[in-house]
Amino acid sequence: MLPSTAYLLVSHGSRDPRPQLGMEKLAELVRSRMGEGKKGKEKFSSYLPFYPSSGWGSRQSLLYSRYSDKVGTAIAISNAWTPLVETATLELGNFPLHEQIRRFANKALAYSYHQIQVLPLFLLRGVHVMEDIPQEIAIAQQRISDIVEIHQLPHLGSHPKLGQLLINQEEIADVEAKILVSHGTRRIGGNQAVEIMAQNLDAIAAYWSVDPMLPQQVKDLASKGYQEIGILPYFLFSGGITDAIAKTVTNLQQQFPQLHLKQGQPIGATPQLAELIVDLIANL
Template sequence: MPSAYLLLSHGSHDARPEIAMQKLSNLLEHRLENSQLETPNTISETIVGTAYLELQPQPLHLQICKFVKQFTPQQPLHLKILPLFLLSGMHVMEDIPAEINLAKKMLGENVQVELQPYLGSYQELGQLLAKQLTTTSAEKYILMAHGSRRPGFQVPMEKVISNLVGLNLDVTTAYWAVPPSLEDTVGELVTSGYRRIAIAPYFLFPGGITDAIAIAVEKLQLQFPGVSLNLTEPLGTSTELADLIWDLLQK
């Protein structure tokens, strides 16, 4: 049975996340090609695509159906969908499953659609996050995530932090959409005596929010001139991320 993989992101008015998604899709295609060369006796038809939950002309379930139509009609297909979300929330827990159920009804029994756990739920992502954090030396690290109003959203973040314990990094959290904010967190740390603080955006790709975080850090640096505030890059598109996704899709 042919296999296909669909990388699912939120969607943005900013062009950069979509460009990054396409680059990641290309890297994964290359990874799949190399894997098939390593096992020449395996005949497998694969294709990688991208889809978006919001801000698209078509809803997600129609994007999925359009992607599947690239294959021969009536051809059996195993489709794995990986949400490239770093935290759970309404989108991961409710919106995406609902859209996929609609797609399943439209596609019929010949297409086996498998929704993978969201990217941030995998412990292996901690290795990439560790690389992001350790690009700069600091007394304290702030992991800056979007946040959610969904009760219990902090639990996945606590698991993310726990995966970094072995690195002996002193990490705390701040959120863009809900308390504690970056401004409040930095203020508390400065009051506690920290003078070298690194801020790591817990976002996959650059976009409008990461730009706004950068501006917020510049303002905080003016407010606290005696403190070193270092902003790291988002996780970003990389061969390491493509390899990680490939490994996750094979589970």
């Protein structure tokens, strides 16, 4: 983590407000974690009005940015480093992702950052990570030239310890078998990481969008004599799909009354997840 680098956490985007609320909370946790060890140092000041102020100390300088979206904005910036971490969405945002990146680049430049690292908060190495986000970054980079360098980091799902955040849940304690439910991708090899994670968690994998799906995996476990089955949603936050999974679990419970199906929680915005994100950034 370098003082000259700003970080943009990119999620898929949703009409459901819960994922974005989770993203904002997570960004704040990442800022806090990255800022640890910087206590006692000055922080960036807030936006200041465009007129001289005797309150500006010698450790501050006035930066005029011709790249600001608001003409005439003046920002007082402390020389000390404070992490700049914000969020963006690939889809369903107010602006296309490349425009969100461009605006973030303007802000980063105003705060004397000359490099942006984009971290895809995606769990699978699918089309969004491998094609869509790189294309949006390329458009943004073209529009801001080389004023600020933009780099894409490995996606969140590449962290080897991510699965540990799912396994220690009271909701699935003492189950006989576990099913890790991921969204899934049709990209060749894109689900391999889920299969490996499921194996490491002593679980089997199921997918929401591709086979094998959750009902089939529950039926297979039931046919083998398992009764206590834990369902682990491999998603960052609660949303429309996790709600749909819950309905599916309810229907399966009615279909198989001899089973005890227990559904866990998504990963969620936790200090532990923020720690993994910072670790992913630090170990590039």
